[in-house]
Structure formats: C-alpha cells, structure tokens
Amino acid sequence: MRRSPEERDSNMEAADASDIRIIREVQAGHREAFETLVRRYASRAHGIAMQFVQNSEDALDLSQDAFLKSFRAVDRFDTEQRFFPWFYKILKNTCLTFLKRKGLVRSFSLSAAGEGEADYQLVDEAAVPPHAMLVQGELREEFWSAYSTLSLRDREILTLRHFQEQSYQEIADTLEIPIGTVMSRLYHARRKLRRKLETHL
C-alpha cells in the first residue's frame, strides 16, 4: 500500500523530529541512542546500497561502514538539517568509493551535477553482477534484468522514488537538486526503462 502525499509529509516530519532528538542525545554523550537510528534506517540503507553494488552482502557491509562513518561524524552534524539526506551522502560516497576501488566506476563527485550531466559512470555496465537478490517471477526477472542495465544515476533516482517511496521534495533534499531536476531525471530514467520493457506496456 503506497502512502498518500499528506500521510507521507506528516510521517516525514515526525521521523525527522525524532531523528534529531536522537542525534542530540548522541551528541550529548548517550552513544547507545545511535542504535535506534541504525535500526530505523538499516533496511533503507541496505536497499540503497543494493542499487549501487547489487549484492546483498556487500550492501550490508557498506551500510554498516556508512553508519560507522556517520557515528564518527555525528558531533559535526547540524541539527537544523535532516538526518537522512546527510546519511545518504555518506552512504552513497561509501558505495561509490567501493565501486571505484574495484574499478567499476570511472569518476564521481558528490556535488550535484547539472541536468543531464553524469557525475559518475560505470566503467563496464556488464561488470556489475546481475540482480540476483530479488523476488522471483517472470515479469520481475525481466524487470530486474532491464533495471540492472540502467546507469547508476538512473537507478538512484528510481530507487528513491519507487523503493524508498520518497516525495519529490525528499528526493530533492537528499540529492541536493531542484524539484524540476528530480522530474527531469525521473523522466529520463523511466524513458530508458520503458524502452527495455516496451513489450509489457
């Protein structure tokens, strides 16, 4: 069941306020409070990391690394900001560093790239193993096979929208891009996916 925009906004505000409360506790020295944040975001972090590395075990390791990095940096976190976009940047950077180290990604930067401009690119798309971690089914297999061939950039925006169920505003905050760019990136990603799944539409 997908959330309505109003329900999503109110959940988002409540979650943000609760995140910030926890972070203030952690900053005040109650380090064990961080576990609550980890438990809250572990599943989302895994889902996001999966889109980058397409391997569940690596995704778990990388999300763990990202949590550790965010724990180390928590004292510098500005509690006027939202937690998730900050954590997302750390997680994405961790995943891209991992791919870069394995020689699977050519270059990347965390700065928001201009519209249509790739800020990271796979060296060899085929080098990324096929998506093996997904629920089985004929259409599903075809879907994931098509999905896996999309660029990291396209998968990223589709993941945030469809699998993380983020609103345009949340995506814009997470990726630090304007809402117009969110729409444009979604369109380009969906157009590519559509071409690959034309027979099912």
Added chain:
Amino acid sequence: MDEREQEHIQMMGFLDDELDDSARLAFVERCYADPELAAELAKYRRLNEITNSMRLREPEDFEYERFFARLSARLERRLGLTLLFLGGTLLAAGCVVALFLSSFPPLIKIGCGISLAGTILLISSVVRAWVRVRRLDRYLGVRR
C-alpha cells in the same frame, strides 16, 4: 528542451501525484486534446504500476542480527582504541615529565628520551604505511 519533452516531464509529476491542482487540470486538458500524449501517459502509468509492484528482497533476520552485532562490536572497538590511545598518550606524557623531574643521571634521561622518540616514530611509521597500503590495495574488496 522541446515542448514534448517538457510535457513528458510534467507527466512524471502527474503520475506521481506531485502537481498542484491547476497544473494537474492543465495536464488532463492537454491529454484530452492530444491522444498521442494520452497514449504515452497510459504506457508510463503501466510502467509505474510494474515498478511499484517490485520489491527488493529484505535480508533475513539472522543477517540483520549479525549486522547489528558486528556494528556494535566495531563501535566498541573504536571506543576501546580511542581510550587506549588517550590513555597511552597521557601515560607517555606523564612518564616524560616524571623522568625529567626525577634525579636520574642525565645520560639515562637522554637515553629514555631517544628511545621514546624512536618508539613514537616507529608506531607512526607503521600506522602511516598501514593506511597507505589500505588506500592503494586494489584487492581490498576481493573476498579471499
């Protein structure tokens, strides 16, 4: 960006229920006037339905348990190392002060000072090399 592409971008907002009422109405009217756009909308709607019906496989409970156990062990180790480093630094500084305030002959003080400097140099060199090797290790991500 041509007008058609602009319409498609608007279509994304329409499909995701992210347009305000006036933009939504304007888009519906354009679809009525343009059957080709309406057909495109139907295809993207179907694509959205398919995408929304997909779910990532969640890790099993035992994988999460392992995840939390490992994370908490790593956090503990980090805290332990920080305390060890702080304690070690204080201890070393205290030893140096105590040594130089003591009544040991100057030769012993100089010898201890040089040994301490050598130890610090060795430790920092090993740590630096370890960090450098880790950064440049092409096979770090390879499971052996």
